[in-house]
Amino acid sequence: MEYNFIEIEKKWQNNWKVSKAYQVSNDSSKPPFYVLDMFPYPSGAGLHVGHPLGYIASDIYSRYKRLKGFNVLHPMGFDSFGLPAEQYAIETGQHPATTTQKNIATFKDQLDKIGFCYDWSREIRTSEPDYYRWTQWIFLQLFKSWFNPQSNKAESIQTLIQQFETTGSENFSAEAWNSFSKNKQQDILMQHRLAFSAFGEVNWCEALGTVLANDEVVNGVSERGGHPVIKKKMLQWYLRITDYADRLLEGLNTVDFSDSMKEMQRNWIGKSEGCEMDFEVANQTVNNDAFKIKVYTTRPDTIFGVDFLVLAPEHDLVNQITTEAQRGSINEYLTYVKSRSDRERMAEVKQITGCFTGAFATNPFNGKQIPIWIAEYVLAGYGTGAIMAVPCGDQRDFLFAQHFEIPITNIIGSHFDGTQANPTKEATLQASDFLNGLLMKDAIKVAIEKIESLGIGKRKVNFKMRDAGFSRQRYWGEPFPIRWEDGMAIASEETQLPLELPHVEKYGPGPEGEGPLANIESWKNEKLETSTMPGYAGSSWYFLRYMDPKNSNTFCDKKVSDYWGQVNVYIGGTEHAVGHLLYSRMWTKVLFDLGFIGFDEPFKRLVNQGMIQGSSRFVYRIKGTNEFVSFGLKDNYETDELHVDVNFVDGIELDTDAFSNWKPDYANARFILEEGKYLCGVEVEKMSKSKFNTVNPDDLVLKYGADTFRMYEMFLGPIEQSKPWDTKGIEGVHRFLRKLWRLFNDDLKGKVWNEENATDAELKILHRTIKKIESDTENFSYNTAVSAFMVCVNELSDLKCHKKTILENLLILLMPYAPHISEELWHQLGHTTSILDASYPIFDASYLVESSKSYPISINGKLRTNIEILLAAEQSEVEQIVLSNEIVQKWLEGNAPKKIIFVKGKMVNVVI
RNA sequence: GCCCAUGUGGCGGAAUUGGUAGACGCAGCAGACUCAAAAUCUGCCAUUCGCAAGGGUGUGAAGGUUCGAUUCCUUUCGUGGGCACCA
Numbered sequence: 001m002e003y004n005f006i007e008i009e010k011k012w013q014n015n016w017k018v019s020k021a022y023q024v025s026n027d028s029s030k031p032p033f034y035v036l037d038m039f040p041y042p043s044g045a046g047l048h049v050g051h052p053l054g055y056i057a058s059d060i061y062s063r064y065k066r067l068k069g070f071n072v073l074h075p076m077g078f079d080s081f082g083l084p085a086e087q088y089a090i091e092t093g094q095h096p097a098t099t100t101q102k103n104i105a106t107f108k109d110q111l112d113k114i115g116f117c118y119d120w121s122r123e124i125r126t127s128e129p130d131y132y133r134w135t136q137w138i139f140l141q142l143f144k145s146w147f148n149p150q151s152n153k154a155e156s157i158q159t160l161i162q163q164f165e166t167t168g169s170e171n172f173s174a175e176a177w178n179s180f181s182k183n184k185q186q187d188i189l190m191q192h193r194l195a196f197s198a199f200g201e202v203n204w205c206e207a208l209g210t211v212l213a214n215d216e217v218v219n220g221v222s223e224r225g226g227h228p229v230i231k232k233k234m235l236q237w238y239l240r241i242t243d244y245a246d247r248l249l250e251g252l253n254t255v256d257f258s259d260s261m262k263e264m265q266r267n268w269i270g271k272s273e274g275c276e277m278d279f280e281v282a283n284q285t286v287n288n289d290a291f292k293i294k295v296y297t298t299r300p301d302t303i304f305g306v307d308f309l310v311l312a313p314e315h316d317l318v319n320q321i322t323t324e325a326q327r328g329s330i331n332e333y334l335t336y337v338k339s340r341s342d343r344e345r346m347a348e349v350k351q352i353t354g355c356f357t358g359a360f361a362t363n364p365f366n367g368k369q370i371p372i373w374i375a376e377y378v379l380a381g382y383g384t385g386a387i388m389a390v391p392c393g394d395q396r397d398f399l400f401a402q403h404f405e406i407p408i409t410n411i412i413g414s415h416f417d418g419t420q421a422n423p424t425k426e427a428t429l430q431a432s433d434f435l436n437g438l439l440m441k442d443a444i445k446v447a448i449e450k451i452e453s454l455g456i457g458k459r460k461v462n463f464k465m466r467d468a469g470f471s472r473q474r475y476w477g478e479p480f481p482i483r484w485e486d487g488m489a490i491a492s493e494e495t496q497l498p499l500e501l502p503h504v505e506k507y508g509p510g511p512e513g514e515g516p517l518a519n520i521e522s523w524k525n526e527k528l529e530t531s532t533m534p535g536y537a538g539s540s541w542y543f544l545r546y547m548d549p550k551n552s553n554t555f556c557d558k559k560v561s562d563y564w565g566q567v568n569v570y571i572g573g574t575e576h577a578v579g580h581l582l583y584s585r586m587w588t589k590v591l592f593d594l595g596f597i598g599f600d601e602p603f604k605r606l607v608n609q610g611m612i613q614g615s616s617r618f619v620y621r622i623k624g625t626n627e628f629v630s631f632g633l634k635d636n637y638e639t640d641e642l643h644v645d646v647n648f649v650d651g652i653e654l655d656t657d658a659f660s661n662w663k664p665d666y667a668n669a670r671f672i673l674e675e676g677k678y679l680c681g682v683e684v685e686k687m688s689k690s691k692f693n694t695v696n697p698d699d700l701v702l703k704y705g706a707d708t709f710r711m712y713e714m715f716l717g718p719i720e721q722s723k724p725w726d727t728k729g730i731e732g733v734h735r736f737l738r739k740l741w742r743l744f745n746d747d748l749k750g751k752v753w754n755e756e757n758a759t760d761a762e763l764k765i766l767h768r769t770i771k772k773i774e775s776d777t778e779n780f781s782y783n784t785a786v787s788a789f790m791v792c793v794n795e796l797s798d799l800k801c802h803k804k805t806i807l808e809n810l811l812i813l814l815m816p817y818a819p820h821i822s823e824e825l826w827h828q829l830g831h832t833t834s835i836l837d838a839s840y841p842i843f844d845a846s847y848l849v850e851s852s853k854s855y856p857i858s859i860n861g862k863l864r865t866n867i868e869i870l871l872a873a874e875q876s877e878v879e880q881i882v883l884s885n886e887i888v889q890k891w892l893e894g895n896a897p898k899k900i901i902f903v904k905g906k907m908v909n910v911v912i
Numbered sequence: 913g914c915c916c917a918u919g920u921g922g923c924g925g926a927a928u929u930g931g932u933a934g935a936c937g938c939a940g941c942a943g944a945c946u947c948a949a950a951a952u953c954u955g956c957c958a959u960u961c962g963c964a965a966g967g968g969u970g971u972g973a974a975g976g977u978u979c980g981a982u983u984c985c986u987u988u989c990g991u992g993g994g995c996a997c998c999a
Binding site: 038040041043079082083084202203211212213214215216217260261263264267268377381396465466468469471472473474534535536539573574575576577578579580610611613684685686715716717718720721722723724726728729730731732733735736738739742747775779781783784786787788789790791794854855856857858860861862863866898899900901903906907908909910911 | 913914915916917918923924925926928931932935936937938939951952978979980981991992993994995996997998999
């Protein structure tokens with residue numbers, strides 16, 4: 001009987017489906033365990049081999065935990081709102097709902113073929129009204145809440161109103177509040193709501209009449225059509241995530257994420273301590289606040305080294321302080337900056353640009369007149385949008401000073417050599433008046449105290465993180481449950497939700513760059529908000545909905561979320577390190593603060609899977625011709641590099657016939673070969689349809705079966721590591737499964753397994769494997785687990801061990817990795833219940849006890865021989881044995897060793 | 913530019929606390945079985961010198977710490993990911 005994986009997999013997938021083997025109950029005596037995948041965006045390209053990497057890993061873990069006796073929640077769904085479906089709709093006229101539906105069907109079909117243990121009865125889709133009803137509901141909670149710094153948590157906005165009514169605030173009295181117009185009151189409240197609207201800058205493309213995502217802007221022009229893109233201010237919605245900055249930082253100490261992941265989040269939040277201080281602009285009315293420039297610095301100790309100020313080009317004061325003489329060049333510079341993205345501004349620091357305003361500020365400590373410049377390396381969004389430049393201590397300031405020939409003041413003596421800045425905090429300050437002689441790191445505190453006592457500034461903690469933009473001028477997203485009346489945002493009634501996304505025929509932008517919803521008359525008449533929520537809205541809380549997916553009274557019953565608790569293991573890519581993970585952490589904290597759930601961190605443990613990259617192939621077309629030159633000869637010509645479908649390439653050799661047949665353009669292609677072959681260029685990049693480097697899992701499953709595919713993906717390498725896909729090795733894993741099969745069945749003789757008793761050698765193999773598989777599975781070290789299975793099967797084959805008592809345990813170990821073949825062989829062994837609910841073998845160390853070990857013997861750290869020595873032997877005995885060894889004696893050349901290092905159970909090193 | 917990760921045979925990778933570098937697999941080579949093929953099995957497989965025994969070199973590069981470094985430290989180069997409207 002042969003290993004017929006096609007039949008076996010079909011049989012058991014069907015069997016599990018019929019018996020509802022993966023359905024999970026919220027009511028169980030077993031301890032709960034929640035394993036979550038980052039749900040996919042159902043793109044039109046379908047699943048490629050990169051997607052299942054994390055899914056297989058989580059599937060293995062879920063099945064393993066189930067064997068270990070847990071009630072495992074392992075759901076799947078679709079993040080089905082988003083930009084690509086809308087872009088596709090603009091191109092083809094097909095409604096996003098239609099294409100999304102189709103794409104999901106494809107995804108599910110592909111996922112099912114791989115044999116995942118999802119409980120599909122809990123499936124969610126973020127674009128379904130049943131789901132986004134609660135996204136809207138949570139938005140309303142955010143809108144109706146504020147962050148109370150006293151209690152350090154979100155509270156109903158009513159408590160703030162009460163405060164204003166009874167005690168007022170820093171800026172106004174209770175009486176004043178009560179006398180404010182309703183409009184003014186709402187404006188003030190808007191400055192505290194966790195979801196709020198304010199003006200923000202967007203990428204505006206005049207020619208397309210629309211706002212563009214960063215992704216749609218390439219080299220400063222629109223991807224579609226190549227039109228110019230500029231920054232434009234528009235009214236936007238935001239989430240006040242900055243209020244949670246400190247708690248998001250502290251929360252990291254309570255979760256099990258990788259250090260690098262925590263580091264990325266910390267850097268994103270970017271907490272820095274320093275101070276704000278005012279510089280007065282010279283030759284202006286002194287007591288006019290408008291002409292004080294507030295800078296933020298983390299290095300107030302360098303105050304005597306300030307040689308100039310730099311404002312962000314967008315800074316409010318630029319226009320007012322610019323002198324008439326400089327106005328022309330400033331305006332020119334501002335036009336230039338408007339065309340530049342933040343990214344470009346940060347990245348191209350070597351290209352130093354800036355413009356002098358003509359104005360001077362006064363250093364409050366020494367009265368020095370310092371020039372005020374504007375430059376794009378200062379960003380309006382961070383700190384106060386103005387910096388004090390200290391060229392001797394900051395490299396960017398230094399380069400700027402050098403470029404514009406601004407004289408540099410040195411306050412750190414020999415620590416500054418005039419060729420580059422020195423950012424040290426360890427230098428002793430000079431030429432710094434009251435700070436002279438202090439170490440810089442100590443001077444920071446002294447300087448801040450002085451600044452505060454003079455009333456020209458104050459200590460300030462700053463965060464790099466900005467409030468999260470939460471509106472998009474798009475169609476395919478959640479509508480905001482908000483009406484605008486008289487300039488005031490009015491929340492819809494919660495009972496009226498969902499506010500359904502209306503059907504449209506056209507997906508183009510509305511007037512003035514508004515979203516497509518602005519084109520709908522009834523929507524406009526009701527004064528409903530015309531932008532929609534961003535892609536991350538639905539994904540910020542989906543893990544809660546899985547727990548209680550059908551509830552129509554609330555987003556998730558508190559009793560149910562209390563039962564499941566935090567996600568025990570969350571698996572996904574690092575590309576979400578700062579976006580999705582921070583947003584969902586914030587939403588969880590808000591829901592916790594408001595009492596809707598019982599935990600304030602969503603994910604207890606996070607496992608990052610690496611990205612499976614595509615290995616792209618390139619051909620080189622000689623410019624202006626239809627002639628293609630092989631990789632090695634391309635430098636002799638002027639060529640264009642073009643992606644070619646990896647399926648036409650064997651290694652790096654192009655199948656020129658297949659290429660010619662690929663597209664009509666290439667039908668008459670001519671080739672310049674090297675050594676009779678056309679060789680392609682190679683580059684590793686993201687796997688993507690547009691790069692023609694995708695590999696479809698369906699083909700592999702068809703050819704080798706799901707079990708082989710699952711194990712091969714795991715065998716590729718460590719789960720957290722990125723690696724390019726290569727199908728070459730899959731044969732090896734398939735051979736392994738066939739070899740396993742032959743332990744049970746002979747192709748000719750049929751059944752070969754027996755019920756004999758196991759020998760010590762066989763039990764030793766089994767228990768070593770149990771130990772290794774169990775710890776590798778716990779640690780997500782699946783590549784080494786697969787190799788341990790191979791070692792085990794190789795050894796059992798060598799021993800011709802066909803014993804049921806060994807093999808059935810091996811099957812249980814294997815079930816999480818290769819469920820179909822395990823279930824099949826399990827039943828062949830005579831079991832009548834599913835292997836899914838077997839119980840995990842228990843490791844017994846007594847089978848592995850050894851009495852001696854072959855010790856590696858090194859001379860000066862270099863391995864020279866091995867000697868079998870009793871494990872119980874102590875240093876003196878070992879020394880004697882080692883020194884009497886022939887090879888050791890040869891190296892000693894009759895001398896006594898200087899030292900003998902003996903690490904019991906590990907090694908011996910003789911130092912001569 | 914900034915942040916994070918990463919670099920080991922022809923290839924994917926292993927070496928979990930500093931202790932035998934190259935497990936396991938792919939590809940390759942030689943052989944067995946076969947009329948033949950497939951499948952399967954056996955052996956070889958970092959590099960260099962050597963008939964062999966054995967020796968030298970070797971974990972991106974350069975230094976350092978240590979009896980001993982793929983592992984720790986410093987410097988440096990390459991590659992991948994993220995950088996706020998892709999999800």
